[in-house]
Amino acid sequence: MDTVCIAVVGAGVIGLSTAACISQLVPGCTVTVISDRFTPDTTSNVAAGMLIPHTCAAFAFLHDLSDTPVPTQKRWFRETFEHLSEIAKSAEAADAGVHLVSGWQIFRSVPAEEVPFWADVVLGFRKMTEAELKRFPQYVFGQAFTTLKCETSAYLPWLERRAIGLL
Numbered sequence: 001m002d003t004v005c006i007a008v009v010g011a012g013v014i015g016l017s018t019a020a021c022i023s024q025l026v027p028g029c030t031v032t033v034i035s036d037r038f039t040p041d042t043t044s045n046v047a048a049g050m051l052i053p054h055t056c057a058a059f060a061f062l063h064d065l066s067d068t069p070v071p072t073q074k075r076w077f078r079e080t081f082e083h084l085s086e087i088a089k090s091a092e093a094a095d096a097g098v099h100l101v102s103g104w105q106i107f108r109s110v111p112a113e114e115v116p117f118w119a120d121v122v123l124g125f126r127k128m129t130e131a132e133l134k135r136f137p138q139y140v141f142g143q144a145f146t147t148l149k150c151e152t153s154a155y156l157p158w159l160e161r162r163a164i165g166l167l
């Protein structure tokens with residue numbers, strides 16, 4: 001049978017994830033990543049790598065999902081959370097730079113949805129207490145939860161190795 005040859009354009013987190021996924025799903029195929037920039041010179045390399053859906057105005061320019069129904073966004077988020085959780089629990093976690101991280105998300109005004117659609121996907125979601133909020137006098141509302149973080153300095157080279165079949 002002829003070898004299947006597939007080209008992926010772009011070597012940020014999306015292109016490398018796509019290439020790694022195809023390599024796994026199509027055994028024996030040849031995947032070529034075509035790009036003008038590779039890690040560490042992509043936008044993905046400067047991302048904090050926090051897994052949180054951003055519906056707030058500050059990130060609207062990055063992720064305008066207003067045309068995507070919330071149930072679809074939630075399914076995407078749950079699947080991504082579960083996929084990255086498996087990596088975080090595996091022996092690959094340190095190499096991949098994927099781990100759980102707990103923190104606060106603080107707001108200067110109370111958001112329209114105090115409990116966002118993704119609250120039951122992350123771990124331990126709750127509203128911050130008054131005592132916790134007192135540490136941030138400029139802020140009036142906050143959420144506490146545990147989610148996943150991809151350290152991009154490790155995660156992108158790890159994805160690259162998976163994409164070219166070294167892992």
Ligand SMILES: Cc1cc2nc3c(=O)[nH]c(=O)nc-3n(C[C@H](O)[C@H](O)[C@H](O)COP(=O)(O)OP(=O)(O)OC[C@H]3O[C@@H](n4cnc5c(N)ncnc54)[C@H](O)[C@@H]3O)c2cc1C
Nearest residue numbers: 010011012013014015035036037042043044047048049050
């Ligand atoms: C400061 C900052 C912090 C962020 N923090 C987070 C965060 O915590 N969590 C989160 O989810 N998101 C975060 N983001 C957003 C995140 O970085 C992007 O959504 C993500 O990197 C997009 O990945 P990408 O692969 O689509 O794009 P990119 O990483 O930009 O990759 C695009 C690739 O395509 C190539 N390319 C583009 N045009 C061409 C062309 N014409 N010919 C050939 N190659 C081409 C580029 O060279 C590059 O390799 C952050 C962004 C910034 C700037």
